[in-house]
Amino acid sequence: MRVWLVQMRKGLVEPCVLAALREGEAYGYQILQRLGSGESLGISESTVYPVLARLAAQRLVRVRESPSPAGPPRRYYRLTSAGEARLVEMTACWRQMASVVNALLKEK
Amino acid sequence: MDARNPHPDVERRISEHLRAIDNALAAKGVPLAERHSVTGDVETQIREMLAEQAGASPTPADVEAILQKLDPPESYAEDAEASQAEAARSAAPPTELPQTSGKAIASLVLGPCGFLCGMAAMALSNFKGIASAGALCGLLGAIAAIVGLIFGIMALSDIRRSGGRLKGRGLATAGTVISGVVLIFLAAFCA
Numbered sequence: 001m002r003v004w005l006v007q008m009r010k011g012l013v014e015p016c017v018l019a020a021l022r023e024g025e026a027y028g029y030q031i032l033q034r035l036g037s038g039e040s041l042g043i044s045e046s047t048v049y050p051v052l053a054r055l056a057a058q059r060l061v062r063v064r065e066s067p068s069p070a071g072p073p074r075r076y077y078r079l080t081s082a083g084e085a086r087l088v089e090m091t092a093c094w095r096q097m098a099s100v101v102n103a104l105l106k107e108k
Numbered sequence: 109m110d111a112r113n114p115h116p117d118v119e120r121r122i123s124e125h126l127r128a129i130d131n132a133l134a135a136k137g138v139p140l141a142e143r144h145s146v147t148g149d150v151e152t153q154i155r156e157m158l159a160e161q162a163g164a165s166p167t168p169a170d171v172e173a174i175l176q177k178l179d180p181p182e183s184y185a186e187d188a189e190a191s192q193a194e195a196a197r198s199a200a201p202p203t204e205l206p207q208t209s210g211k212a213i214a215s216l217v218l219g220p221c222g223f224l225c226g227m228a229a230m231a232l233s234n235f236k237g238i239a240s241a242g243a244l245c246g247l248l249g250a251i252a253a254i255v256g257l258i259f260g261i262m263a264l265s266d267i268r269r270s271g272g273r274l275k276g277r278g279l280a281t282a283g284t285v286i287s288g289v290v291l292i293f294l295a296a297f298c299a
Contacts, residue, residue: 006186028149029156046179046186049149050133053142063145071155072148 005042013043013051015090018083021061025078028052052077060086117168121175122154128181136185146184154178211263212276215283218256222290225249230297246294253290260284 020026020034028049035043055061060083065073079087126147133143154174162170226249232242263280 027152029153032153044179044183045150045153046183049146050138050142050184052149053138053145056145057139057142068152068155070159072151074152075145075148 009041009043009047012041013047014055015087015094016041016043017048017051017055018060018079018087018090021077021079021083022087025064025076027074027076031077055083059083115166115168118158118166118171121168121171122151125154125175125178125181126151129184132181132185150178206270206273206275209263209267209274209276209280211259211266212280212283215256215260215263215287216279217283218252218259219283219286219290222249222251222253222256222287222294225252226290226294226297229294246298249290250294253287253294256283256287257291260287 016035017031020031023034026034028045031052032045032048035041035048052061056063056077059080061077062080064076064078066076068074129150130143130147133146138146154171157174157177158166158170161174225245229242229246229249232238232245235242260280260283263276264284267274267277267280
């Protein structure tokens with residue numbers, strides 16, 4: 001994959017994952033589906049699952065295990081209050097950056 | 109899928125894929141707990157995709173088709189590498205060039221000053237009438253050499269403890285040796 005594209009997406013994964021959890025807890029594969037994996041953002045599981053593990057280590061999300069019909073227990077992720085606060089912060093930051101960048105990129 | 113009697117090749121391929129991801133993450137120093145979390149999430153996804161696409165009794169070909177759609181294990185290492193590099197960059201102190209120890213320079217200046225004062229003292233002491241000036245020079249030389257010796261030793265210990273942030277070991281050694289020798293000569297001359 002092109003390096004610039006990877007770089008451009010990298011910072012957006014955390015806010016997107018946190019935002020996907022705003023509508024309630026979900027396990028990894030569900031989060032991937034909420035993000036519309038594939039075409040839209042181009043964020044795939046090899047990025048999302050490690051980010052979930054890191055967010056859990058930072059206590060921005062809490063993990064609950066629940067038995068699954070097949071295979072290992074599903075790991076449900078839920079936003080903690082710290083995670084919600086981080087999402088608010090990131091949202092404000094993104095809005096500000098997006099408006100500046102859009103203005104800069106606007107074609108005359 | 110029949111969980112009690114899964115196809116052995118299906119299970120083998122899934123474990124291989126998960127192990128490859130675990131290895132890729134471990135090679136990049138991702139902690140065990142985070143690796144477990146990642147492989148658990150991947151396994152859940154594989155099982156769900158299998159159930160959706162192959163129904164109750166998946167065949168090895170079904171697994172192969174799903175694994176083809178997933179990110180290859182190496183891509184996990186790439187992601188870990190990027191975040192690791194980030195962490196290393198933010199943890200590392202700002203890179204600064206090593207500074208030369210000021211004490212080392214002071215020592216190397218004071219040592220020769222002491223030497224010159226000592227020479228002047230020896231020269232002046234040969235003339236009657238200005239012998240007190242010679243004594244004064246000798247005293248100044250002795251003070252310069254003592255301070256130079258102290259600064260030299262302090263500089264050497266600073267440099268050793270700085271872990272590369274201070275340089276000037278050569279200067280400090282020279283200053284210490286010269287100050288020490290001057291001090292010994294002055295002491296011998298006075299005696």
